[in-house]
Amino acid sequence: MKRSQILAAAGAVAALILLVLSLRQVSALRVEVNGLRDRLLQMEQSLTDGISGIDNDIRRELERESSLFSASDTTLDYRDGALVLTASVLPKEVGADEILTLSAGGVSVPMTAGADGTYTGTLTLTLPLVQELSPAVSFTSPAGTRQETLDSLWTGDSLTVDGKSICDSKEDGSTTVYMGLSPDPSGLVEGRADVESLTLLVTDRDTGESLGTVELEASNPPASYPDHARAVDTNALWYTADVSEYVQGEDYDLEFRAVLTTAGGLELTDPNPVVTLQQNSGSSGDVDFSPAWEE
Numbered sequence: 001m002k003r004s005q006i007l008a009a010a011g012a013v014a015a016l017i018l019l020v021l022s023l024r025q026v027s028a029l030r031v032e033v034n035g036l037r038d039r040l041l042q043m044e045q046s047l048t049d050g051i052s053g054i055d056n057d058i059r060r061e062l063e064r065e066s067s068l069f070s071a072s073d074t075t076l077d078y079r080d081g082a083l084v085l086t087a088s089v090l091p092k093e094v095g096a097d098e099i100l101t102l103s104a105g106g107v108s109v110p111m112t113a114g115a116d117g118t119y120t121g122t123l124t125l126t127l128p129l130v131q132e133l134s135p136a137v138s139f140t141s142p143a144g145t146r147q148e149t150l151d152s153l154w155t156g157d158s159l160t161v162d163g164k165s166i167c168d169s170k171e172d173g174s175t176t177v178y179m180g181l182s183p184d185p186s187g188l189v190e191g192r193a194d195v196e197s198l199t200l201l202v203t204d205r206d207t208g209e210s211l212g213t214v215e216l217e218a219s220n221p222p223a224s225y226p227d228h229a230r231a232v233d234t235n236a237l238w239y240t241a242d243v244s245e246y247v248q249g250e251d252y253d254l255e256f257r258a259v260l261t262t263a264g265g266l267e268l269t270d271p272n273p274v275v276t277l278q279q280n281s282g283s284s285g286d287v288d289f290s291p292a293w294e295e
Helices: 003-066 227-232
Strands: 070-080 083-093 099-104 107-110 117-126 136-141 144-149 160-170 174-182 195-204 209-213 239-243 253-262 267-269 273-277 280-286 288-293
Touching: 083 099, 083 136, 099 117, 107 117, 160 273, 160 280, 174 195, 174 227, 174 253, 195 239, 253 288
Parallel strands: none
Antiparallel strands: 070 083, 083 117, 099 107, 099 136, 136 144, 160 174, 160 288, 174 239, 195 209, 195 253, 253 267, 253 273, 267 288, 273 280
8 A cells, every 4th residue: 555545544534533522522512511501591490489489578578567467367167057257357556446347248247356456357148159258357437448358268168068979870771870978067068957959950962952850869878889988988968869761772972960959048069060971881970069159
């Protein structure tokens, strides 16, 4: 091989080696740049979160300083067929001629001062209510009125009835819907006496046509209910209805919605079907009854 060819080959090899080294350096630099970018993004997010936290702290501090109260507390309970709101506030200052009034849901009541300077008021509210209740306390005097709105309360926390539905289809062609309600000593339904009626609304899912209604009657748990679940739901209030007349033929697609009417006249529904039935399939499960909230 001629000297010139050897030199050319050596030069090519050297160039290739340099190229490989350069590519490795570029790859390493790319990894380093990506790492730096990720760290910068993390630093930016941390800075944003820190600023947001400071902003929230400042806002809360300003709200606390501008509040008429050093402390406040509200509770919402269902008692004897009515929703009862209790509010307690500790004013920072009260004028000698000022009267404090608690208002919510279109109802107002004077608040009573305690020995520790706390003012308390209790309101019995008319049902049905809006879903979110915003109580307010007013300071009224001949000079005018000051008012502050307290934290909002969700009436659903006190006006919801939980339960479960089960659909039982037998070989003889009969189909039964069971519904178990979970009693709550401080809620709408403590026992069967609190249930005026429990009704199924039957609808054809394909057409949306209403097919009829079926009343559920007090019953025992379904025989198919597992023993372990039966042990957990010892106090469940069970109701049943035979819906066989609607489950006919081979091409049906039904949904069953439930309406619970309490002894106090309050009507509650679950926004979703409690049972659906199709040929060879169906669904049931948890049920959550709540009032049809006013807008």
